[in-house]
Every structure is written in C-alpha cells, then in structure tokens.
Amino acid sequence: MSTTLAPPQYRVTWRRVVRSEWAKLWSLRSTWITLGVAMVFLVAVGLIAAVQYKSQVGSGNPMDDDFTGATAVSLALFGVNFAQLALGVLGVLVTAGEYSTGMIRSTLAAVPRRVPVLWAKSLIFGLVALVIGTIGVFAAFLFASGIVSGTDAAISLSDPGVLRSLLGAGLYLGLVGVLGAALGSLLRSVAGGISVLVGVLMMVSLLLALLPSSWQDNVGKYLPSTAGESIYALTHDAGSLSPTAGLLVFVGWIALALAGAAYRLVRRDV
Amino acid sequence: MIEAQQLTKRYGEKTAVDQLGFVVKPGTVTGFLGPNGAGKSTTMRMIVGLDSPTSGSVTVNGRRYAQHRAPLQEVGALLEAKSIHPGRSAYQHLNALALTHGIPRRRVDEVIDLAGLGSVAKKRAGAFSLGMGQRLGIAAALLGDPQTVMLDEPVNGLDPEGVLWIRNLLTGLAMEGRTVFVSSHLMSEMALVADHLIIVGRGRLLADTTVQDLIREAGGNAVKVTAQDPARLREVLAGPGIEITGTTGSEELQVTGLSAREIGLTAIEHQIALFELSPSTVSLEEAFMDLTRDAVEYHGTTGETLGRAA
Numbered sequence: 153m154s155t156t157l158a159p160p161q162y163r164v165t166w167r168r169v170v171r172s173e174w175a176k177l178w179s180l181r182s183t184w185i186t187l188g189v190a191m192v193f194l195v196a197v198g199l200i201a202a203v204q205y206k207s208q209v210g211s212g213n214p215m216d217d218d219f220t221g222a223t224a225v226s227l228a229l230f231g232v233n234f235a236q237l238a239l240g241v242l243g244v245l246v247t248a249g250e251y252s253t254g255m256i257r258s259t260l261a262a263v264p265r266r267v268p269v270l271w272a273k274s275l276i277f278g279l280v281a282l283v284i285g286t287i288g289v290f291a292a293f294l295f296a297s298g299i300v301s302g303t304d305a306a307i308s309l310s311d312p313g314v315l316r317s318l319l320g321a322g323l324y325l326g327l328v329g330v331l332g333a334a335l336g337s338l339l340r341s342v343a344g345g346i347s348v349l350v351g352v353l354m355m356v357s358l359l360l361a362l363l364p365s366s367w368q369d370n371v372g373k374y375l376p377s378t379a380g381e382s383i384y385a386l387t388h389d390a391g392s393l394s395p396t397a398g399l400l401v402f403v404g405w406i407a408l409a410l411a412g413a414a415y416r417l418v419r420r421d422v
Numbered sequence: 423m424i425e426a427q428q429l430t431k432r433y434g435e436k437t438a439v440d441q442l443g444f445v446v447k448p449g450t451v452t453g454f455l456g457p458n459g460a461g462k463s464t465t466m467r468m469i470v471g472l473d474s475p476t477s478g479s480v481t482v483n484g485r486r487y488a489q490h491r492a493p494l495q496e497v498g499a500l501l502e503a504k505s506i507h508p509g510r511s512a513y514q515h516l517n518a519l520a521l522t523h524g525i526p527r528r529r530v531d532e533v534i535d536l537a538g539l540g541s542v543a544k545k546r547a548g549a550f551s552l553g554m555g556q557r558l559g560i561a562a563a564l565l566g567d568p569q570t571v572m573l574d575e576p577v578n579g580l581d582p583e584g585v586l587w588i589r590n591l592l593t594g595l596a597m598e599g600r601t602v603f604v605s606s607h608l609m610s611e612m613a614l615v616a617d618h619l620i621i622v623g624r625g626r627l628l629a630d631t632t633v634q635d636l637i638r639e640a641g642g643n644a645v646k647v648t649a650q651d652p653a654r655l656r657e658v659l660a661g662p663g664i665e666i667t668g669t670t671g672s673e674e675l676q677v678t679g680l681s682a683r684e685i686g687l688t689a690i691e692h693q694i695a696l697f698e699l700s701p702s703t704v705s706l707e708e709a710f711m712d713l714t715r716d717a718v719e720y721h722g723t724t725g726e727t728l729g730r731a732a
Contacts, residue, residue, distance in 0.1 A: 162492040162523040162566060172521035179514040180507065249507065257472055257505035258515070258562060262522045264471040264488035421473040 173272040190238035191288045197231030198292030202299040209303050223307045224300050225317050225386050228292040236328045239281045243332020244345035246277050251340040256422050266417050278330040285325025289318050320384035334409035352376050376405045428478035431464050438464045440625035446603045451596045453616030454605035457714050461625035462605040463502045466574050470499045494566030500559040502574040508548025512539050512558050537561035552579030570601040589615050609710040623714045636709050645682045647675045648698035658692045
C-alpha cells in the first residue's frame with residue numbers, strides 16, 4: 153500500500169507446490185531410513201528366498217509349499233510383501249505426519265487451495281516409491297537369478313512375462329505409496345492410516361476366507377490386495393484378474409481413496 | 423486490511439465466534455484482546471482459511487485469503503499452535519514454504535537473520551525452546567514480505583529481550599504502512615504497542631476502540647472525595663457530563679467528569695470541608711477486566727437457556 157518499492161511478484165503455481173513437496177520429502181530423516189528399509193527388504197528377502205530354494209533343491213528333501221513351481225521371478229518378489237509395508241507406511245507419514253506435527257497449518261496457509269498439496273504429495277511419493285520399488289525388484293531378480301541358475305527356477309529376463317512381471321511389481325509398489333498417502337490424508341492420523349493400510353493390504357484377504365466360496369471367487373479377485381497382486385504375478389489362472397484388469401481395479405481403489413482424501417481436505421477445518 | 427462481517431463459527435452447539443464484525447486498518451498496530459477462549463485464535467484461523475466460517479465472511483485486502491495468488495505475500499501469520507515438523511531445520515522449514523511461492527533463498531536467509539535464528543538455522547526445529555519456536559513462526563510470517571502481519575500471542579515464551587524485539591518489530595511494521603494485527607490476553611502488553619483495540623469475549627465484539635477511548639469509557643479519570651456533607655457537595659457539583667456515585671450514610675463519593683482541582687475549588691466556595699481528594703486513574707488492565715467481566719455476566723444471565731440446552 154504505502155511501500156515505495158514495487159513488491160516482488162510471488163505466485164503459487166502447481167510446479168512450485170511440487171518443488172516444495174519434493175524438498176519437504178527429502179528434508180526428513182524418516183524418508184531416507186524408510187526408503188532404505190524398503191530397498192533392503194526387497195533385495196535381502198529375495199536373496200534369502202533364493203538361497204533357501206537353492207539349498208532345498210540341493211538337499212533332495214521334499215520342498216516347502218512356498219517353493220513348488222518357484223521361478224527366479226517369484227523368489228525375487230518374496231520381498232514385495234515386506235517392502236509394500238515400508239513404502240505404504242512412508243506414504244501415510246508423508247500426509248498424516250503433517251497433521252500429527254501441526255505442519256499442515258503452515259502448508260495450507262501457504263497453499264490455501266489445498267488440493268494441489270494432495271496431488272503433489274501423491275505424485276512425488278508415488279514416483280519415488282515406483283523408482284525405489286523397480287530398482288529393488290530388478291536387483292533382487294538379478295541376485296536371485298544368479299543363485300538359482302542351473303535349477304528349475306532359472307528364468308531369463310527375455311522369457312515371456314518376466315519383464316512385465318518385474319515392471320508390474322515396481323508399479324504396484326509405487327501405487328501402494330500413493331495409497332498410503334491417500335489414506336494418511338483421509339484419516340489425518342499416522343496410526344489410523346497405517347492400520348487401515350495394513351488392513352487393506354493384508355487383513356481383508358484373510359477375512360475373505362470366512363465367506364462362502366462362491367463369494368470368494370467372485371469378490372476376492374477385486375479386492376485391493378488380490379487385484380494388486382495380479383499386476384505383477386507371473387502366471388494367472390481363472391480365479392485371478394489379468395495384469396491389466398488387476399491394474400485398473402487397483403488404480404480404481406486408489407482413486408476412490410484419493411477422492412475421499414481430497415473431499416475431506418477441502419471440506420474440513422484443520 | 424482485514425474486514426470481518428457477521429463472522430460466525432460454531433462447533434456443534436458451542437459458538438466460538440458470534441457475528442463478529444471489525445476492520446483492521448493499515449499503518450497501525452491493532453490489538454486483538456480477550457480472555458482465554460474468547461475466540462481470538464479461531465478468528466485468526468478463519469482469516470487465513472484454516473477454518474471455514476459457519477456464516478459470515480472475512481476478507482484480506484478485499485478478497486478471501488484462498489483467492490489470492492500469493493497468499494503469503496498478503497498475510498503472514500503466526501498461529502498459536504506449533505505449525506512445524508520437528509524433524510526439519512528452521513532453514514528447511516522456511517525454504518519449503520518459500521518454494522511454494524517462488525520466494526528466493528535470499529529472502530529465507532533474510533528472515534532467519536531478522537528473527538535472530540542465524541546460529542540455530544541448521545538445527546532440528548524439534549529441539550527448539552518455546553522462544554526459538556516462536557521466533558521461527560515469526561520468521562515464517564514475515565517470509566512473503568506481507569502487507570498484513572497477524573500474530574497470535576507472539577510474546578508467549580519469549581524472554582524479556584525477545585518481548586522487546588517483538589514490540590519494536592510490530593511498531594516498525596506498522597510504520598512501514600503495514601496492517602498489524604496482534605492477539606493477546608494481556609492488556610498490559612497490548613497497551614505498550616497497540617493503537618487500536620478490538621476486544622472480544624465469548625466470541626462477541628465487546629469494543630472496537632482506541633486505548634485512550636477505552637480508559638475514558640471505563641470511567642478512567644474518577645476522583646475519590648470524602649466530604650463532611652456529601653449530600654450538599656453532590657448538589658453543588660452536579661452538572662452536564664458529570665457523574666457522581668456514592669452510598670448513603672457514607673462520606674465517600676466517586677466523581678467523574680471533573681478534575682480534583684475543580685472539585686476542591688467548588689468545595690471551598692461552598693465551604694464544605696473535604697477530608698480526602700484523590701484522583702484514581704483506572705489502569706488499562708482494570709478497564710479491560712471490567713469490560714470482559716460485564717460480557718461474562720451478560721452471557722451468564724441472558725444466555726442461560728441456550729447454555730443449558732448445550
């Protein structure tokens with residue numbers, strides 16, 4: 153008003169919100185630790201599975217059920233179940249962590265239109281989880297392949313479905329990261345977000361076992377966990393969705409969570 | 423410039439802010455006063471869009487806060503509750519906010535120096551003392567070089583040096599022509615910095631006034647007189663704009679509208695013996711207490727049925 157110098161022209165833009173969220177993600181120690189844990193899970197668990205398989209093949213004893221029909225791909229993907237927890241939890245922290253600390257007030261005062269923050273967080277963390285997941289999965293496959301070469305499980309990257317399966321696993325992990333971020337934002341609580349995430353990814357399919365078998369066949373394949381698994385499974389049977397269908401269903405679930413999160417973000421006070 | 427019209431916020435049955443209307447003008451420090459729970463923080467959260475009003479509206483420089491292209495350049499706010507992630511350093515926190523607006527790093531360094539955080543800027547904000555946290559909040563408020571600065575209880579947790587720093591900062595910002603809106607529940611603190619006062623109690627506007635007017639309206643310059651014949655003194659002093667109170671049977675009177683000198687001269691003229699003649703200036707603190715106590719009583723009686731229903 154009465155300032156003589158022309159004030160600088162600042163402006164909030166979508167790209168700037170993304171840059172801000174990028175800086176926020178990497179300025180927290182928990183990001184580095186959890187991403188490291190996810191990577192270790194992927195590589196180490198895949199490695200252990202491969203070593204275990206190799207030793208059972210060599211011993212001549214009957215194999216564990218887990219290992220019948222195993223391939224280097226399925227062994228390498230043993231770690232996905234663990235890594236998805238680390239990445240999903242970090243996704244929850246990215247959004248819900250702002251509520252538990254009070255940071256959300258600073259964030260939304262800077263970006264009062266609010267939804268760009270949710271999109272930026274989901275996009276950035278989804279991509280980071282995708283990259284970490286993909287690198288981890290391919291590393292696990294390389295190690296596992298080296299260990300099981302010469303056994304029945306040996307499989308090459310050029311074999312049908314192998315590349316698709318590994319890329320699918322990376323994509324799945326990226327989407328789990330987005331799911332975590334959406335749930336964290338929707339529930340505004342770290343504990344609540346993690347609980348629902350674990351429930352969705354691990355518990356719902358266990359509960360399904362209590363339902364009549366006709367239900368299990370019809371409903372089961374559309375659940376987030378089973379649909380997600382179809383994205384990266386090497387083989388598909390009549391009871392499971394194709395990779396593309398699985399991807400569409402899983403993305404649908406995430407879109408639902410994101411829509412709920414966006415609605416609540418815009419409508420509710422902080 | 424902040425303008426609130428019929429601003430109302432209800433949480434279920436409880437009304438935190440009740441049809442509040444006021445204007446905060448540039449170039450002065452406006453104090454926002456009220457006892458704890460009067461709705462000050464809720465009002466400030468509504469100004470920056472963190473809470474949405476149940477009804478009514480509040481605008482900053484003519485627009486709702488969220489409609490501005492560069493909100494941090496319009497209003498810099500320090501809110502009551504801590505609004506940082508304890509895992510980030512002061513620098514990282516401010517830089518993340520700056521990035522959303524394209525505010526250069528140079529400005530981040532500037533506000534760090536301005537807030538006296540230079541030596542701790544790289545430390546985790548979670549380890550900050552209350553006062554340091556407060557300084558970081560103020561640095562964030564000044565980041566966008568805003569036209570309007572709004573601080574909720576800024577002196578909380580500050581040492582005397584910090585309190586002095588805040589006072590100079592506020593008056594300096596107002597002198598630059600900015601709108602400065604500061605809340606406090608301490609009248610004594612406000613009296614030192616604020617020119618204008620907006621006083622609220624139980625979510626309602628009690629007074630929109632200046633420091634001088636408040637003292638005058640609260641019967642500021644009363645004179646206590648003890649006389650041999652209070653009834654006659656009352657008669658001879660009576661006049662327009664003069665208020666005299668006293669209880670029957672007592673020799674003591676409270677006179678407002680006349681100076682001690684005038685009362686003394688009138689008394690000697692009518693040969694009334696005086697035993698005591700002392701001006702009693704009501705402090706700002708007392709005026710504030712009077713005002714808010716009235717509000718509480720007012721709500722306690724007329725709002726009873728409402729209160730019970732809740």
